[in-house]
Amino acid sequence: MLDLSKYSSIGEALRDALETWPREVCLYESDRGEQKQRITYREFKDSALPLAKWLQDSGFKSGDRASIIMTNQSKWLISAYAIFFCGGTLVPLDYKLKPDEQWTLLKHSGASVLITEYPIWRQLSLSAGRAEAANVASVLVTEAPPQTDLARAVEWESASGDGQPAYVPRKREDLACIVYSSGTGGTPKGCMMTHGNYLEQCVALTSLYPFWPGMKYLSILPTNHAIDFMVGFFGPFICGAAVVHLRTLRPEFVREAFTKYQITYVSLVPLVLKNLQKGLQARFDELPTGKRRLFERLKSWNKALTKNRPVLPLSRLLLKPVHAAFGGKLEAIIVGGAFTEPQTLQFFYDLGIPVANGYGLTEAGTAVTVNDLRPFRADTVGKPLPGMEVRILNPDMDGIGQVSVRSKTVMAGYLNEPELTAQTIVDGWLMTGDMGRFDAAGHLQLFGRKKNMIVTEEGKNVYAEDVEQAFEGLPVKEYCVFAANYIWPSRSMVGEQLILVIHLEHGQAFTEELRKEIAARNSRLINYKRIHGIVVCNEDFPLTASLKIIRVELAERLGKLERSQEILPA
């Protein structure tokens, strides 16, 4: 097991790694199949320290916050290290959010520095939200075209201070990152992650899925996502491994990267994994009958021989063409961000490609349980990682109850939200809001959510309340957005949908005009935030004294109705 006990912060551990592996390659960057960059740990350090000095010269000090909004690329990681070197707190934000959402989170986080890419800055600088986030004093922009007006931002490439920056130590309990687990609209949920959280998570994860010098991790999930931050940056760097970045995520270039770089691990969201499955299945279906029969026989042999544990050399031999298409060195596909259907996991395992399926949430420091593959189980999310205490609260007759977690990886709380934090972390236990039970072998199985939210197959968390803004001013008496499974618990983690509940004015009818108005507002939402159905409620919503909807009560009332009959198409 990796021993990180001597380190008190991410910065300290990374600093040591850069000294330990100077000649090893830490980053490869490829654009449309062409390798653009290859950076060693020494070169990484040589790029990051002048930036750290620039930050310090500009007044950035210990505990200050700096945000990164970038696609996956070397400058993301170089900037993050410079921030940690200065003792700063990193605020990684999703580059896919809209500019106004990004400004809202920048304001909420209190970041004084923003590091971003030119195409993103072009949108951000034009957004009205900029005026709101006056806390962002300095902006660094990478890859700006020459002689471009950067709207008071500084070119990242020229942000280089003279002389050595002073390394600023941090303690394990200090804040390392503020990670937003969902978009905006309702309450921004900024998870305050400590240095200790990451160090502990790194030890736990690498105990099952180790990294080593010479291995290559393909970074596809956005680096602001807790999974890629851990397995696409911190984990591999601590162990002297390399990370491969692609500047485009078109399927054809992703496929090519596997063979070109002989990838060892990759993390994917379920949507991409399913897409990969579809592509492979189509190719298998095209095989001539004779070859198809042979392939099926080899696959069944592989399945029988790897029943108890993966035997990669054997699988690579038996199903050579499949493994060759993945570069021949793939140890496992890590899947995360959302629930993955068992049949997809089984499909890959039968081909001798283990899928490290697990369960986690940002609040718990990424992974809580992971499939240890001994034996592989497609029907569970695995066993708790070392150092994780997991218990089921108030189990029903079937043993199903809320999953709660206690561990050194659990966040310190939500930024500026003491009440929400107190509801979420009770006596040191994180209430996940997910329903589950343990089977006889100690594997966790999930059965839906207690929370009024959905997680899409792309790994996007969408809280129902966050979507309500889109329907503001709708000509109805009152309305509310719910996750359908929150009203009608289905004990399922797939096919989650949002619904809009409307209460019409007295005498008002649900007309085609109103339906069109809802549809028009719905289509203005980003695709994964859209509602899938409408429920017309005939009675007043239960309200608090301050006229807020009592969602729990309303959901209970609606839950008594028949789901299939109540939801009208949106």
Add this chain to the structure above:
Amino acid sequence: MRTLEQTTQEILELATKHFKAAPGSLHANDDFYKKLGIDSLQTLELLSRLENHFQIELPDYEVQGVSDFKTLAERVQSRL
């Protein structure tokens, strides 16, 4: 040089072919996620097809937040 209308029309034809939609069923203001029932990954596939057709480079970020053919056509047009 193509006009924006021509570009839009060609994109609609390419999308119809790529996603096997009924001829004439796609329109400039259509939300392609909704109309075609596709996901973000499939949109990236369409981008590659557009690049080959128009002989341009269209970085992934150009389609961030774009969900209708008209805006997509404007992005393509600006690179022609």
